[in-house]
Amino acid sequence: MLKRAIHGVYALCAAIVFVAVTLLVCLIVIAGPTLAIRRELGRLGVRVMLASIGVPLIVRGREHLPAGRCIVVANHASYLDGLVLTAALPRRFSFVVQDGAARWPIVGLTLRRMGVIFVNRASAQQSAQLTRQLMRRLYADEPIAIFPEGTFKPEPGLLRFKDGAFVIAARTAAPVVPAGIRGTRRLYGGGRHLPRWSVVRIEFAAALSAQGSGREAALALRDRVRARVLALCGEVDRAGTDAPS
Numbered sequence: 001m002l003k004r005a006i007h008g009v010y011a012l013c014a015a016i017v018f019v020a021v022t023l024l025v026c027l028i029v030i031a032g033p034t035l036a037i038r039r040e041l042g043r044l045g046v047r048v049m050l051a052s053i054g055v056p057l058i059v060r061g062r063e064h065l066p067a068g069r070c071i072v073v074a075n076h077a078s079y080l081d082g083l084v085l086t087a088a089l090p091r092r093f094s095f096v097v098q099d100g101a102a103r104w105p106i107v108g109l110t111l112r113r114m115g116v117i118f119v120n121r122a123s124a125q126q127s128a129q130l131t132r133q134l135m136r137r138l139y140a141d142e143p144i145a146i147f148p149e150g151t152f153k154p155e156p157g158l159l160r161f162k163d164g165a166f167v168i169a170a171r172t173a174a175p176v177v178p179a180g181i182r183g184t185r186r187l188y189g190g191g192r193h194l195p196r197w198s199v200v201r202i203e204f205a206a207a208l209s210a211q212g213s214g215r216e217a218a219l220a221l222r223d224r225v226r227a228r229v230l231a232l233c234g235e236v237d238r239a240g241t242d243a244p245s
Contacts, residue, residue: 011194014053018195021052026110035115039091042114046087054197055187059088061204064177068141070207071169072177073225075158075233076147077185080200084184085145086114088202094137096130096146121150121162131168138172148222154190157238161226163218166210170218175207178225180232203232 025045032038050057065072072093074085082095099118102108111118117133120126134144148161169176183200205228210221230237 007196010197014195014197015193017052018049021049023106025049026106029110030106030113032113035113036091038113039086039115042110043087043089043091046083049083050087050200053195055183056199057084057087058199058201059204060202062088064204064206065090066143066175066177066207068143069138069172069174070143070177071138071165071174072143072145072179072204073148073161073165073229074145074179074181074202075229075235076149076152077156077181077233077235078152078187078189080184080188081147081152081181084181084200084202085179089145093143093145096134096144098150117144127164131164134168135172138168138174148226152189153238155238156185157236158226158230158233160239161222163222166218166222166225167215170210170213170215170221173209173213175209176221176225177207178205178228178232179203180205180229180234182234185235205232 025042025048029038029041029045032041047057072085072089074081082097086095094115094117096117096119097111099120101111101116102118117130119130137144146165148165149159150162151159153159166176168174180203181201182203183198186196186198187200188195208221208224208228210217226239
């Protein structure tokens with residue numbers, strides 16, 4: 001009973017503090033004068049947000065991030081994944097996020113000010129435009145971060161990876177860096193409204209490249225990267241429980 005009460009008190013206090021600090025960080029980022037400054041403020045702000053509720057962020061394997069173009073792909077378990085990956089990656093990375101986030105109050109404006117790229121997968125025309133935009137950015141040596149599952153579910157497990165990021169990687173000869181995120185599902189996942197304390201860990205693995213520029217090479221790369229992410233994130237394989245790409 002005492003343990004449950006302590007967890008309950010922590011959850012309520014942490015939720016209040018986290019929301020308040022997040023709002024403050026968003027306002028500071030929005031006011032940043034340049035994109036580079038806004039991204040740096042966002043990276044530092046996420047660490048402050050996690051520290052404010054006593055959550056450590058441990059990052060390993062940053063030496064695997066190439067200096068030029070690359071695509072970082074990570075598992076998706078919680079709304080916090082984008083935040084913690086922002087804190088873990090250098091500010092030169094641009095993130096690809098579902099367009100629904102652009103409509104969130106304050107957070108949507110913050111994301112736009114940080115140069116997030118929004119994707120609407122329901123529109124074939126917009127998806128084609130996004131593909132061309134991402135390829136242009138990669139050819140310009142701009143690195144990108146993507147969650148290839150496209151969504152997350154309350155139940156633990158790595159879902160099927162969508163093909164798009166790997167087709168782009170094969171066409172542009174961009175290396176793909178697998179990343180595993182642990183702890184965010186416990187912290188703020190499963191559809192819960194209050195957090196549970198957890199250490200958050202992110203680990204980057206050595207980059208993988210497509211053995212060709214065609215679709216077959218892209219799909220082979222997808223499967224190799226997904227196997228690595230599965231090992232890094234430590235969750236079960238749920239590729240057979242969701243719709244195909």
